[in-house]
Amino acid sequence: MAIPVIYNFRSVRARWTSAIVAVLGIAGTVGVFVAMLSLARGFRATLVSSGAYDNAIIMRAGATSEMMSGVSLDSMKIIQDEPGVARVNGEPVVTSEVVVVAPFPLRETGTDANVQVRGVSANVLTVRRNVKIVDGRMFQPGLSELVVGHYARDSYSGLTVGRKVNFGGGEWTVVGIFDAGGSAFDSEVWCDSRILQDVYKRPNNIFQSVTVHLSSPDAFQAFKDAISKDPRLDVDVSREIDYYAKQSQAMTRLITFLGGLVAVVMGIGAIFGALNTMYSAVSERGREIAVMRALGFSAIAVVFSFLIEALLISLVGGAVGCVAVLPLNGFTTGAMNWQTFSHMAFAFSITPDLLVGGIIFALAMGVAGGLLPAIHAAVRPIATALRSL
């Protein structure tokens, strides 16, 4: 026969200080675990959402980021005539881009951080369909006008509509704000690529990347094959989404590794704490347990009961930890994207599966911390236990 669960509730209540200590230990561990993973998730989600599945990005062969790539105007003209490129009114939907960084003061600290400035073709909004102008208007080709991602506007001072800013030796006017759906573009500043080349004294016939909109997502393979077979081109083609996913790898790996290590080590500490709590409970309750065994509850029932108690404590701990970090969801923070030397805003992203992961982690700590003391409690000879007190 099983020992009623109400016994466990009462016993937790009777030893509430120890129980709270165990709960907080587990809560802290689960909180750090979930927070670190959500940071990595957020960083990755921001970069991945930048790329579209039906866009392809073309860079110089071997280049791992736009910063170190170069594609000539001649190549670009060949690329836009390849099969698979979407056309609107007969014109290919292609943007050839120049990417530089420029320092702007962060609102938070007042110190400069590098903002990625992207020179784009005038039709960029037909290539990147998730980008919408939400305030002001698009820049006019040929003028030194800027449109600014809404994270960039919020992160740096001086990037609001109507303001004039200086960088790269030119004076620019902010004419619009765009929303790119929480992607990395939201931390960027866009302008006409020709003007940017002039201001940064770069040759007018070299771009860093070319992004094409495909006539359909399935057209990618044919497009890629056509380009790799073309002897005039020495470029790499990837789906835009894959390119951005790859960029997030290093940072995501670093955060996951550091966060995972901290969570595992803290988890070991929390198991020690739970073991301590449960062992104390067992030793304080020696006579109670012996009485229950004498009444006819089996050793299994005692193990089970103690395990329930440990799981109860860890479940509460896990839930507290998850609830404590929940407010972080959507909280934006910034970090350096090493691939582009620029600062990128992203949000903590706490998804249901992370929370479930946190609770499972908590329960695992409960089992690890409760099983040994439970067995210890069950196997003590009844007569000795009754006599010892």
Place this chain on the structure above:
Amino acid sequence: MKFAGIIFANLLRKKVRLLLTLGSFAVALFLFAFLAVVRYAFTGGADLADAHRLVTINRTSIIQPIPLSYRDKILGIPGVRRVTHDNWFGGMDPENQREVYPELIVPDDQWNVFLKDRQGAIAGAATAKRFGWKIGDRIPIKTTIYGGGAWEFNLDGIYHGKRPQDDETQFWFQWDYFEEKVPDRFKGLIGWYTVQLDSPDSAVRVAKTIDQDFLNSPYETKTETESAFAQGWVKQFGNIEFLILVIGSVVFFTLLLVTGNTMAISVRERTGELAILKAIGFKDGSILFLVLAEALTIALFGGILGLGLAELAMPVLSNALSGMLPNLILSKTMLAAGLGFAVFVGACSGVLPGIGAMRLRVVEAFRRI
């Protein structure tokens, strides 16, 4: 010390509990060391900076070049001892590089071979190890920025940092070779200057003079001390310090709760004995001392255990993270701070139960049993 016997006897009373508490301390101190090392890896560059050095970059951003012709003008400013120039790929000024970075040591014989070798290169020890290069190797490197197929280098030397934290990942080669190979539009342009000063006191004046000299030119400059330059990078990382502080505090409070609770339980279990000690004449102070000494002993041993483990684990972690973070080094200051932290937590966890035991009234305690 005459109480050492009783303290140890009390410690060993519940061996499982002792092990668990020691373990909690060890885990916490391990984490402490790890967090301290990671924090240092992110922010330590500023501490390493040499106050004699300024960094001059293009005002627009570090990815924009500046002309080589600025070199002589900078050298003419009073207070400037030497100037060297570098670029991202690794081309540098062989005449001054070694003098401007005295902490990066290249043996003289290797350096002399390098000077005479147009395609010569010097690699940092970490980079050489990463790719398995030995001196004398011929190394082809393909550039994505400058094009022109593979560039061929001869590895003539390997430099080592004077301090373990120094950056050993650079790759240097002759500026002339760089100029010869790059397309025309990159010729005569360098990445950044490092200016060595006669005295750190003139840093502000020299930095201002450099930037003013090139104001309104097509390539305006921004000159900072090396330390400010390094801090600028750190700030862009985002709030690593804050993150580590938060995790550190969570660890700290959890540990305090766990050990405080354990001490409280073990004192509670021993109420009878403590009452007997008092009854036979032990003073209040001695009782407090006994409890505190027990907590501190656990803290100290647990702390040493954790820091020892961290010391052992650091080379492994450093390897696992190589390429992502600079060398992870556990310094003596961190070890000392860790021990201090352990003792502090030990004292905190022992003080409440200790005071409880001290205030214990003998008559009541006996009645309770």
